[in-house]
Amino acid sequence: MVRNRARHDPRTEPAAEALRLVKVTKSYGTAENAVTALEGVTLGLARGTFTAVMGPSGSGKSTLLQCAAGLERPDAGIVRVDGTELTGAGEAELTRFRRGRVGFVFQQYNLLETLTVAQNTVLPLKLAGRRVDRRRAIEILTAVGLGDRLGHRPDQLSGGQRQRVAIARALVAEPRVIFADEPTGALDTRSARDVLALLREAVRVHRRTVVMVTHDPVAASWADSVLFLADGRLAGRMDAPTADAVAERLAHLGDDAPVGV
Amino acid sequence: MLVLALRSVRQRPGRFLATLLSAFLGAAIVMAFNSLHDTAGAPGVDAVSSETLRTAAGVVGGYGTLLVFFAVASALTVNVRQRAAELELLRCSGATPGQLRRMVVGEALAVALVGTAAAVLPAVLGGRLLVELFQDTGQVAASVDHSFGTVALSSGVFVTPAASAGAALLALRRVTRGRRRTVRRRPVFAWAALTAGAVAASSTFAFSPRDEMLMAFPAQGAILLSVGFALMAPRLLTGVLGRLALGGASGWLAVRNLRRRAGELSGILMALILFTAVSTATLTMQAVESDEVAASGLVKSVDAKNLETLNYTVVGIIVVFVCVMLVNSLYAATTYRGREFGQQRLAGATPGQVLGVVGVEGLVLTVAGLLFGTLAALAGIVPFTVVRSDAVLPGQLAGVWTAVAAVGAAATVGTSLFTARRVLRTPAVRAVGVAA
Numbered sequence: 001m002v003r004n005r006a007r008h009d010p011r012t013e014p015a016a017e018a019l020r021l022v023k024v025t026k027s028y029g030t031a032e033n034a035v036t037a038l039e040g041v042t043l044g045l046a047r048g049t050f051t052a053v054m055g056p057s058g059s060g061k062s063t064l065l066q067c068a069a070g071l072e073r074p075d076a077g078i079v080r081v082d083g084t085e086l087t088g089a090g091e092a093e094l095t096r097f098r099r100g101r102v103g104f105v106f107q108q109y110n111l112l113e114t115l116t117v118a119q120n121t122v123l124p125l126k127l128a129g130r131r132v133d134r135r136r137a138i139e140i141l142t143a144v145g146l147g148d149r150l151g152h153r154p155d156q157l158s159g160g161q162r163q164r165v166a167i168a169r170a171l172v173a174e175p176r177v178i179f180a181d182e183p184t185g186a187l188d189t190r191s192a193r194d195v196l197a198l199l200r201e202a203v204r205v206h207r208r209t210v211v212m213v214t215h216d217p218v219a220a221s222w223a224d225s226v227l228f229l230a231d232g233r234l235a236g237r238m239d240a241p242t243a244d245a246v247a248e249r250l251a252h253l254g255d256d257a258p259v260g261v
Numbered sequence: 262m263l264v265l266a267l268r269s270v271r272q273r274p275g276r277f278l279a280t281l282l283s284a285f286l287g288a289a290i291v292m293a294f295n296s297l298h299d300t301a302g303a304p305g306v307d308a309v310s311s312e313t314l315r316t317a318a319g320v321v322g323g324y325g326t327l328l329v330f331f332a333v334a335s336a337l338t339v340n341v342r343q344r345a346a347e348l349e350l351l352r353c354s355g356a357t358p359g360q361l362r363r364m365v366v367g368e369a370l371a372v373a374l375v376g377t378a379a380a381v382l383p384a385v386l387g388g389r390l391l392v393e394l395f396q397d398t399g400q401v402a403a404s405v406d407h408s409f410g411t412v413a414l415s416s417g418v419f420v421t422p423a424a425s426a427g428a429a430l431l432a433l434r435r436v437t438r439g440r441r442r443t444v445r446r447r448p449v450f451a452w453a454a455l456t457a458g459a460v461a462a463s464s465t466f467a468f469s470p471r472d473e474m475l476m477a478f479p480a481q482g483a484i485l486l487s488v489g490f491a492l493m494a495p496r497l498l499t500g501v502l503g504r505l506a507l508g509g510a511s512g513w514l515a516v517r518n519l520r521r522r523a524g525e526l527s528g529i530l531m532a533l534i535l536f537t538a539v540s541t542a543t544l545t546m547q548a549v550e551s552d553e554v555a556a557s558g559l560v561k562s563v564d565a566k567n568l569e570t571l572n573y574t575v576v577g578i579i580v581v582f583v584c585v586m587l588v589n590s591l592y593a594a595t596t597y598r599g600r601e602f603g604q605q606r607l608a609g610a611t612p613g614q615v616l617g618v619v620g621v622e623g624l625v626l627t628v629a630g631l632l633f634g635t636l637a638a639l640a641g642i643v644p645f646t647v648v649r650s651d652a653v654l655p656g657q658l659a660g661v662w663t664a665v666a667a668v669g670a671a672a673t674v675g676t677s678l679f680t681a682r683r684v685l686r687t688p689a690v691r692a693v694g695v696a697a
Contacts, residue, residue: 071607071690091689092611099609110604110693114521115514124609126510169608 015083018177018209019045019068024077026063037063038074039232047176050203050210052220052241054250055229061213062181064229068211069179070098082176099128103170103208105199107182109162111154117141117165118150124173140168144198160191167198171206178202180212184219196222217246228253277372279336279589284376284421286585287329290578292377292384292409292417293391294321299410300392310401313567317391320571321578326420328582334428335528335586337369339593341432362433369429373422380417385409398566451492458485458640465644475649476546476568483641487538490633491531498523498530501629511617514605519622529590530630533669536583537634540576540665541658542641547572548657549646580668588676595619595680602684603692612685619681623674630673631666 021043027036037060045051055061066072068079070086071094079086081101088094103124104110111120121141122132141147144164154162163183170178180199184192200222202208212223220226221243228236230253238249294317300306301314341348348361356364388407395401462482468475490497502520507513519526547569554561561569602615610618646655684692 066690072688091606092613095606095609095611104607106607106693108693110607112601112604112608114518114601119517123514123605126513127605127609127614129510173609 014047014176016047017044017080018047018049018082019043019211020078020080021064021068022078022080024064024067024074024079026060026067026072026074036232038067040077041229041232041234043227043234045177045209045211047209048203048207049225050200050223051212052223052226053211053213053229054215054217054220054226054246055235056250056253057215059229060232061229063232065179065181065211065213069102069104069177070094099124100130100173101176103173103175103178105163105166105170105178105180105183107185109154109159109166111162111165111169113154116151116153117146117157120154120165121169121172124169128173130173137168137172140171141165144168145194158191159187160194163187163191163195164198167195167202171202171208174206175208177209177211180210182214183212184214184216192216192219217243217250220246277340277368279585279593280333280340280369280372280425281376283329283332283336283582283585283589284373284425285380286581287325287332287424288373288377288380288417288421289383289387291322291325291329291420292380292413293387294318294325295416296384296388296407296409296413297391298322298412299408300388300405302410302412303406303408306405307402309563310395310405313395313400313563314392314405316567317395317571317574321574322416324575324578326424328578329421330424330428332582332586333369333373333425334431335532336589337365337425337429337432338528339590341365341429343593343597362430365433366426366429369425370422373425377417377421380421381414384413384417388413394570398570400563400566400570448493451489453489454485454492455489458482458487458489458637461485462640462644465641465648468648470649476550476645479641479645480542480546481641482644483538483542483638486637486640487535487634490538490637491534494527494530494534494633495523497633498527498626498629502625505625507621509617510610511614512621514610515618515621515625518618519625525594526626529587529594529673530626532583532587532590533626533630533673534634534637536580536587537631537665537669538637539579541635541638541662543572543576544661544665545638545642545655545658546645548661549649549655552657553650584668584672587672591623591673591676592680595677596684598681599684599687599692600694602681603687603689606685606689607693615685616678616681619677620674623677624670627670627673631669634669635662 021041023040023042024038025036025040026038027034029035041060041064053061053064063072067074068081070079070081070088073086073089073094081097084097084101086094086097088097112123115123118134118137118141121137122134125132138147138150141150144167146161146164146168149157149161154165157165166183178199183199184195187195196219199210199212203210203224210223212219214220221241223241225237225239226241226246226249227234228238228249235253236249238245297314297318301311301318306314348365351361351364352358388409392401392405392407396403396405459482461478465475465479465482468478499520502516502523505516507516550565551569554565605615605618606612642655642658643653646652
């Protein structure tokens with residue numbers, strides 16, 4: 001299932017390029033009324049970077065994230081996470097590919113209601129059959145400010161707290177790339193700032209690679225660079241973004257010619 | 262509101278399928294048996310035949326009404342719970358609680374009437390079959406003709422919709438008001454049922470082996486005990502789960518899910534306990550009785566034959582209904598978990614692991630249901646066999662129990678896995694509601 005036979009082991013040194021997409025194309029629907037969500041997207045992200053993906057609704061940014069994260073198979077093109085090409089067909093194979101390589105932070109948190117904060121955090125390790133280091137999990141939960149909430153259930157937490165559990169869960173499994181889909185979309189500005197700070201810390205302190213889809217220029221300004229997407233194609237890139245510059249660029253996205261990155 | 266109710270039924274007939282099926286089955290059984298009243302009341306029917314017909318109609322008709330009520334209530338509770346968001350939306354748009362009540366009850370009535378109308382023909386055929394059955398065994402004179410008249414029709418037209426409306430009100434109350442109050446009242450009922458069951462079962466010893474009433478007390482005892490256990494289902498489940506530690510990620514997750522959902526799942530456990538106890542106890546005791554009569558070389562009296570027919574019919578009806586209830590509530594409950602499954606998959610669970618979780622949950626429920634159901638059944642069977650045949654455990658028990666356990670396990674685990682497989686067809690990202 002994985003063509004590059006280098007078996008994934010969290011202890012081996014990660015590849016220099018965390019994520020590489022080559023001419024990735026994805027469309028939905030049947031032949032006659034197919035909607036093309038991604039059209040030949042090529043990009044590469046270095047290890048230890050924080051990248052925001054921006055674009056108007058329907059630009060394909062969520063599809064990009066799902067293809068890159070191995071949640072969906074692209075129709076054509078190559079997806080390589082941490083140097084290993086995604087080739088599996090069935091869901092079980094995709095799941096095994098994602099384990100240890102990919103972590104998620106979603107707008108709707110996606111924590112399991114039946115599990116406590118601590119249990120939610122170690123769930124990916126349990127499912128992958130990996131050793132559960134409780135001390136490490138508690139350490140990370142303490143670092144995100146939830147050291148005193150270990151036994152709480154998600155429904156006893158605020159939105160910001162839930163999102164911090166989700167980030168802790170993504171960190172505990174030590175994935176190569178953390179994908180965040182509108183992680184601040186349901187949060188107030190203060191909680192959003194906490195969450196963005198944690199994501200940046202994951203890059204700076206833990207040397208993770210973070211890819212964040214967002215429509216909020218302020219959130220995007222926390223990233224090292226911003227990729228713009230329009231009509232399923234890359235439409236530019238901005239390094240060291242500021243919220244104003246991102247908003248300005250977003251407003252004129254239609255003017256730009258498609259560029260490869 | 263009634264217009265809204267009708268439109269809501271027409272727009273989503275699928276959602277009402279379970280309710281419709283329960284109402285249809287219930288109406289068919291109630292009408293088929295009540296048509297025996299019509300048959301008995303016809304001119305020229307002799308006293309013995311009339312008595313047989315009326316007893317059957319009375320016993321099964323009563324049971325039937327109760328079962329319609331419970332089956333429709335369970336289907337509607339699931340239905341109303343699934344539509345909590347829709348009802349909330351209506352409330353926000355200015356619907357008063359009274360209007361909501363009228364809508365849900367209206368829907369239930371509409372579905373019940375459709376179910377009853379569809380059940381008339383099967384009920385006529387079923388009633389005819391019943392009379393023929395009684396004639397074959399000589400319990401009813403061959404000259405008696407089946408008639409389907411006012412008693413049968415009115416029982417269908419009144420009992421089913423009335424039971425449905427009552428069930429709808431109960432379902433609505435359960436969902437909108439939470440279950441705090443009923444939970445507090447339950448232990449009293451549960452202990453009362455357990456005590457009455459124990460008394461009934463032990464009073465078996467007061468009878469002589471040849472007494473015609475011998476089977477009544479242990480049977481009632483087993484049923485009452487199972488009702489008591491069923492009422493205690495949430496607490497029994499939590500007790501079992503407190504001591505349970507299963508290996509593997511699927512087992513770990515399953516136990517935690519069950520612990521949190523013990524309250525929701527108690528309905529399913531309740532059905533399983535009742536099913537196991539009633540069918541095991543009745544079938545085993547009837548088998549022992551028949552074998553004893555055969556061994557003694559006597560010919561069964563009409564009364565004994567009536568009792569046998571009734572036992573088998575009642576068990577048959579209960580089995581069908583409990584299976585419908587089990588399958589329906591499990592199907593609905595599992596469909597409802599699409600989001601949760603999606604979250605598990607996004608956290609790194611393969612579809613196989615999700616199915617493993619569902620399978621383990623079903624298995625734990627089955628084992629708990631069988632355990633307490635068997636306990637209740639044994640409490641009735643043991644006194645009966647001790648008095649009737651000087652043995653403690655009848656040889657017939659093993660076969661009956663195996664069959665009952667197989668049906669229960671197949672219904673529980675099978676429905677859960679089948680539904681979960683269907684639910685898993687939706688991609689995980691879409692299942693958790695993150696729009697692509």
